Amino acid sequence: MKRLKSIDQETIRRLNQKKILNLLYRNNKLTKQDISQKLDISIPTVISNSNDLIEQGFLQEAGVAESTGGRKPTIIKFIPDCRYSFGVCITKDRVRIILANLNFNVIHETNFHMPENLCDFKDIIIKVRNCVEKIINNLNIPLDKILGIGFSLPGVVDEKRLFLKNMTNLGIRNIFFKEFECFFKFPVFIENEANASAYAEAFINFSDTKNSLIFISITEGVGTGIVIGDSVYKGFNKRAGEFGHMTIVKNGRKCNCGKMGCWELYASKKALLDEYRNIFNDDKNNLSYFLKMTQTNQKAKAILDTYVDFLAEGIKNIILTLDPKDILIGGEIFPYKSFIEEDLIKKVFESNSFYDKNQCNVMFSSLGENASIFGAAFLPMEKIFFL
Numbered sequence: 103m104k105r106l107k108s109i110d111q112e113t114i115r116r117l118n119q120k121k122i123l124n125l126l127y128r129n130n131k132l133t134k135q136d137i138s139q140k141l142d143i144s145i146p147t148v149i150s151n152s153n154d155l156i157e158q159g160f161l162q163e164a165g166v167a168e169s170t171g172g173r174k175p176t177i178i179k180f181i182p183d184c185r186y187s188f189g190v191c192i193t194k195d196r197v198r199i200i201l202a203n204l205n206f207n208v209i210h211e212t213n214f215h216m217p218e219n220l221c222d223f224k225d226i227i228i229k230v231r232n233c234v235e236k237i238i239n240n241l242n243i244p245l246d247k248i249l250g251i252g253f254s255l256p257g258v259v260d261e262k263r264l265f266l267k268n269m270t271n272l273g274i275r276n277i278f279f280k281e282f283e284c285f286f287k288f289p290v291f292i293e294n295e296a297n298a299s300a301y302a303e304a305f306i307n308f309s310d311t312k313n314s315l316i317f318i319s320i321t322e323g324v325g326t327g328i329v330i331g332d333s334v335y336k337g338f339n340k341r342a343g344e345f346g347h348m349t350i351v352k353n354g355r356k357c358n359c360g361k362m363g364c365w366e367l368y369a370s371k372k373a374l375l376d377e378y379r380n381i382f383n384d385d386k387n388n389l390s391y392f393l394k395m396t397q398t399n400q401k402a403k404a405i406l407d408t409y410v411d412f413l414a415e416g417i418k419n420i421i422l423t424l425d426p427k428d429i430l431i432g433g434e435i436f437p438y439k440s441f442i443e444e445d446l447i448k449k450v451f452e453s454n455s456f457y458d459k460n461q462c463n464v465m466f467s468s469l470g471e472n473a474s475i476f477g478a479a480f481l482p483m484e485k486i487f488f489l
């Protein structure tokens with residue numbers, strides 16, 4: 103995420119336009135005078151740049167405000183429907199596709215199940231393309247209003263080369279999304295699912311770019327996205343945030359990654375369901391059934407307690423490593439927030455001599471199950487808001 107940093111003479115105009123767009127994105131409408139004051143740029147610069155943005159369709163004039171002396175100031179308004187973006191979220195069970203406007207209002211949504219015996223990953227992309235074309239035709243959206251399509255993937259991703267190295271829990275590896283670019287009439291973007299979620303959280307909910315935020319995505323596995331300062335920290339080999347594979351139990355359960363005792367084998371949604379199914383010898387009922395049971399059944403409650411213990415241990419390690427301001431939990435575990443959140447926060451901070459709960463905010467994501475797919479849709483939008 104290239105933020106509003108590298109300023110030189112050539113880019114000042116573009117930078118001012120991005121600043122104006124960011125400000126109006128968060129405030130919806132402001133007078134030219136307000137924009138000038140809040141961004142500390144001159145009124146003629148605001149007028150010239152907002153005229154450009156009006157021409158590009160991002161903004162429009164929306165009447166005048168009350169005068170505080172002199173001419174009534176013109177109000178400028180952000181137009182969220184001036185551009186759209188497709189977001190695609192691929193999980194083990196299904197592929198979800200949304201079309202969103204710049205305010206992340208979902209204009210259309212569809213999904214399909216992952217085929218049971220997937221031979222060629224290309225088949226998934228062809229299905230996605232068919233859904234996308236249908237949406238564009240049905241809604242009659244001009245192609246020049248579509249910024250692109252972003253894919254959120256539960257695996258190791260090199261987003262610049264459009265290369266998916268692997269999705270361990272889906273048994274998929276070495277996929278070149280570059281080969282799929284010709285399937286779409288607009289740019290293609292990819293990102294790791296936890297990073298995409300962290301992007302979405304940081305952009306939509308945290309306007310203060312000085313934040314440090316960790317997104318923990320709990321699904322089949324556990325992924326983490328790290329926002330430090332004003333960008334997602336990826337690491338030298340693009341593998342930063344693989345906390346799901348830190349050892350939490352020495353010589354513990356065997357992981358798909360080849361190691362033993364990885365955190366995700368104890369803290370993923372799958373781990374919780376597997377534990378219930380093993381202990382209760384029940385391979386039919388789902389997580390909702392089990393979690394309701396924890397209200398009345400002591401054995402079920404003990405399984406949940408152990409799960410939350412493991413989740414808390416991992417989070418403590420993350421806090422000690424990165425000292426973040428916010429830790430947000432999301433992914434497929436999100437619907438079960440009410441069974442987990444309160445106990446989890448208690449366990450993270452009890453007998454913790456390093457931190458108390460006022461020093462690191464641990465909570466479930468406010469974007470619910472949408473963090474990952476909003477992050478996917480954000481990938482093509484990024485260039486609108488940032489240099």
Ligand SMILES: [Zn+2]
Binds near residue numbers: 346357358359361364
């Ligand atoms: Zn592992």
